[in-house]
Amino acid sequence: MPEYDDPYARSGQYLDMMIAGWWDHHRAALTQALGDLPADSGPVVDAGAGGGHGTRLIAETLPGARVLAVEPSLPLRTVLLSRVADAPGLRDRVTVDGDDLLSAHLPDRIGGMVMANLLGHFSPHERDRLWEDLAPRLAPGAFVLLNLAAPLRPQRIERTRMSEVGLGERSYVGWAAAEPSGPEQVNWHMTYEVHEGDRVLSRDDVHYDWWTVTEDALRAETSPHRLRVLPHGPAEAGLYKLLPEA
Ligand SMILES: C[S@@+](CC[C@H](N)C(=O)[O-])C[C@H]1O[C@@H](n2cnc3c(N)ncnc32)[C@H](O)[C@@H]1O
Structure with a gap:
């Protein structure tokens, strides 16, 4: 397997x-x-x-x-x-x-x-x-x-802040954007940032495909x-x- x-x-x-x-x-x-x-x-x-x-x-x-x-x-x-x-x-x-x-x-x-x-x-x-x-x-x-989950058909989604969670001195911010990648697919581009005050301590970029239905x-x-x-x-x-x- x-x-x-x-x-x-x-x-x-x-x-x-x-x-x-x-x-x-x-x-x-x-x-x-x-x-x-x-x-x-x-x-x-x-x-x-x-x-x-x-x-x-x-x-x-x-x-x-x-x-x-x-x-x-x-x-x-x-x-x-x-x-x-x-x-x-x-x-x-x-x-x-x-x-x-x-x-x-x-x-x-x-x-x-x-x-x-x-x-x-x-x-x-x-x-x-x-x-x-x-x-x-x-x-x-x-x-x-x-x-x-949206989008139900492939379409471009502008980068949007989808979530922000505060824990202690830090906040965790998730961004999402999508591009059509096939007749029934989008490719999501997610960014996860860790903030402390004005500083961005780390940033993780992730891409994955998602079938639209x-x-x-x-x-x-x-x-x-x-x-x-x-x-x-x-x-x-x-x-x-x-x-x-x-
Ligand atoms: C966006 S998360 C949603 C998690 C949870 N259902 C929720 O709503 O909080 C998608 C979940 O689907 C799981 N997943 C992806 N492909 C899968 C598969 N082939 N079989 C089972 N789970 C899968 C991921 O590991 C992840 O936990």
Whole structure:
């Protein structure tokens, strides 16, 4: 099996604290959707769990559920393991798996799956494999909860400050810009800076490719797998449930 090429090898140290705002901002809509999952029908999978904001929210929202958190990035999995180990409410219920989702051994029955800020890492062919694999595993009442992150089509995004977090004497600033890199792809250019007063102490530049997906494309690619697409919550959240067709 090829070694996992981690797009978060450098940025994983910053991602968890910088993505916390997304979870805070959409917490109500996410909690409402998670509350609709069956709590006792197999583990809820947090796919590409990162540092575990979603894992923790699943566990809080569904106190009876087990969670399988799949996270292939070493720095992010380190955050995730520490978050789970530190929380008595998570230690007994959360299993952490370090596989790539495409090669992970998922249980035959799952109580749902969360794919937060993840889908763009998969090509159309990989997504087809995923839907094929996932659809038969969903327990009655279970669904996939995912978001379609902007841009939904390839376009240029001017460099934008996406996050700033203060810790002690320092602040951590994340910048994002994107360029179209194919008919369904953009290349993100992220910059992570550490500031102290007027000085920039360090700067990490990271590039990675991201597949763009529209709602129509999601419908077209999931319907052959008998999954239907249901928008959830405010449109700006870009949240969708993928439910088995009745
Ligand atoms: C933008 S981060 C989002 C993390 C987390 N879901 C959140 O929203 O806080 C994308 C995550 O997807 C993971 N990822 C990327 N490719 C993956 C793959 N093939 N299988 C599983 N996870 C993957 C990354 O390691 C990273 O943790």
